[in-house]
Amino acid sequence: MKSERWVRVAELVYGWFGIVLPRGFREEWWQDAREMFRDGTRSAVATRGVRVLPLLVTRGVMDLLLQAFVMRREAHGKSDVADADRAIPVRRGRVWDELRSDVRHAVRALLRTPGFTLAALATLAVGVGVNAAMFGVVNGVLLAPLPHVEAERLVLVWERNLERGWPRYTVSPANWEDWRTRATLFEGMAAYVSGTATLSTGGEPERVRSVDVDAALFDVLRVQPLLGGVFTADAQAPGSEDVVVLSHRLWAGRFGGDASLVGQTIRVDDRSVRVAGVLAPDFAFQAGTDLWRPLVFPFDVQSARGAHYLSVLARLAPGAAVASAQAQMDAISGGLARDHADTNAGWSAVVVPLREQLVGGVERALLVLWGAVAFVLLIACANVVNLLLARGTARRAEFGVRKALGAGPARLARQLVVESLVLAVSGAMLGIGLALALTRVLVVLNPGNLPRTDGVAVDLTVGLYTAAIAILVGVAIGLIMAVQASRTDATAHLAAGSRRAAGGSQRVRRALLVGEIALAMVMLTGFGLLAKSLAAILAVNTGFTSAGLITARVSPPSSRYPEAANRAAFYDAVLERLRAAPVVTSASVVTRVPLTGSFSFGFEVDDGDVPGPAEWASGQLRAVEPSYFTTMGIRVVSGRGFTNADGANAPPVVIVNETLARTHLVDRDPIGSRLLVSSGDASCPCEVIGVVADVRELALDAPPAPIYYLPQAQSIWTTRTLIVRSAAPLETVVRTMREAVAAVDAEIALYDVQPLDRVVAAALASPRSNAVLFAIFAALALLLAALGVYGVMSYLVGQRTRELGVRSALGAHARTITWLVEREALAVTATGIALGLLASVLLTRSMSSMLFAVRPLDAGVLLGVSGFLALVSAGAAGLPALRAGRIDPARALRSE
């Protein structure tokens, strides 16, 4: 599936270069050539993988450029191109000798013009460097294989309910059991549930990530433990001995790599469990998990069809395709929906390849950024061509002489290609250095949302890619130069300063400049859209005051705190100590603070006409301690907040947010309405006693969801987050919190300690890093385009010295002449901007999923960017224009 996409990308790139072919050939043969390229690529990818694609594209494009050159020569009746037929099958000896002399010649020529060489090298280093760095990220995150045995056969199977807008939803135990017995296209299908556990052997109690798994999971992943064994299905029977498998990290760290640990018991969540085995260090599923425990269902599995909480990992049977597995799951889930309409109506199953699950969310953003850096490279190439053209004018005499001495055009073309190859390869080497630095920046800038960043590095693959780009760039530039040189004949070269020769190259230079400006325009537009989107997200009112709030999680184990009342007493004792501490302004407890994930249950307004649970609305449930709203700074809009009087035995009450009141308590006074909730909490229906302001609970860039708050004393949910508001330094507050918890129960660990500000910042990480990256790339594009404008205008002024001198002698004002040059620059810029606007309209559509509250066609952004680009361009043309105004007519005319 994936490789097919890369083959299409390769075909696309190859297809672009078809434009170099002469029209006659293109009309008759280009389709066949493209089809042949496709056939060859597919067959090579099938045997050697997508990694060969850069090489194939390079070879194909080199061939295109070379053949285009040869055919253009043939069309001019010049048949002196016999070498071209053999360009691919190489005659080693002679060609290598000639090549070596070409390289020597090229290096000498480059050293003779150090200013030009430095400018070209720097430009190429930037263009190639950002591409190598971005490819390093794309390769590590999207292309590199997953660290599992035959990972392409691993899939996740989710339930889904499209009517309710849940495309991937956790699975209920009964459905999973039925899937597993009925599906034949899977080799294994294992359920797991992620959570946390408190480990109290071998040091301070520590909260670690744990996953409860079906024993089949280890078979599905095809892993063998490093020590001991993994558990079998027997361990999953209720009441059997407690066993656990440890991660290598936990075993090597906390337990000092003690091999005798296997078979011994350790304390986990206040119970003694036997260590069955230790996993290998390269085990990479559910990274960060330290404990693997048997998944136990302390109830009849077939009775649990409505409770969705399992994740399911499966391995496709050999030869089974995702599509056919999906079709089978459609049939099975369709059957279940008929047989169990009360719980399964509207539900089906979806098979998602593991890779897609991991990287699907960032693929679009990465590919857009990759496209962006390709533009930077194109601009860099255009600049280098411009620089070379300017230098070519100076070298025209040299080439004329060589031609007159009998060097064939193919030989001259090869020398030009070798020269630009030497440039491109040297530039690429500098670029690799830049890429090493940039890769680190890219990874650091993107901490929040990029999976698999540990695989991002400048490695051999990136090196090969960079080499391919360098060769492509070198050959392309060289052939452009060669075609350019072949257009003018030898005598014209000898007549230095010929206007005919200059005229053609001026047109090319203007066209290149227009292209550069258009590309810079697209980049700036992309940045403008992302910046505006980021500003919109930053301007979102979160509904709470995060500054000065510190959060930490605690989980009193149900073994010692079985009842809601026990847990409430624990929290009350901790809060009492916290509130007595001088550094604490206020303190409270909630199941989950905003922006740390969803915790959703169905609810329904109790108005005497209650539909079945399958029809209930979905809302976010938060159980809170009475001072939650004041501690968070959440406004009570109407009614009242919770008080200590809303205890376990008091009448059940609920507080809703404005969105819930507006969408579900329409046409009635929310206060006094009654809600039913599906979470199994308390003895609802609960009476609505208050409405609080909306909070961005799930995401900053999504509208507020309906939320209902239950008083903690009336709720069954245990894992809670402590929130403390304090003006004291972070360490002081954290120490105070640890001491408060330890004073109440020394075996309970504090974990996930962080300021709420950091939680909010993490939610902003993705839009922020997208905007920053685009800002960097757009700045580079702008800089290169500005250099291009400066270079071309300087060159044109140099070419027109005589004409401008005459104007000046005839009495033209210096300002008039300056304006003449500026006007020319602005005309080119305006054309570039117009083209860039068109391209932006077409290209920024692909960015819509990265934008918030901004449409891809934002008039403000497009106008602002156009204006800015025009200003920069006018500025870059300023120096040459001023110089033109100061031309001394006497000297200008004398020098001709």
Next chain:
Amino acid sequence: MGRARADAAAALLPLKPVELEVLLVLHDGELHGYGMAKAIEARTGGGMRLEPANLYRQVRRLVEQGLVQEAGRRRSVETADERRRYFRITALGRRVLAGEAARLREVVEAAAARDLIPGLGRTR
């Protein structure tokens, strides 16, 4: 008539190495572009690799010279559903190919007579 045809064939000699290879593999049957490239690569043991634009430039010339003709578009085994344009060698193409082979044999014999080819000595 026979004389005129032989002259037409002789006028196209000698063939360039790539043309010779294309005619050789087409002599074995009709092929599309990638098929020709693959057959040539296999025949030369990887010594000659043809990229698309180069191959079709050669094919165009061979078609213009009447040595090769189009054989229609049809589905191929390796490209599944997609149609490809096939080519076949013409009668003139076969005569030119045979002529080139005879010419090359002369060259080989002349070289062998000078002991330039190990195993093909002057001991005849």
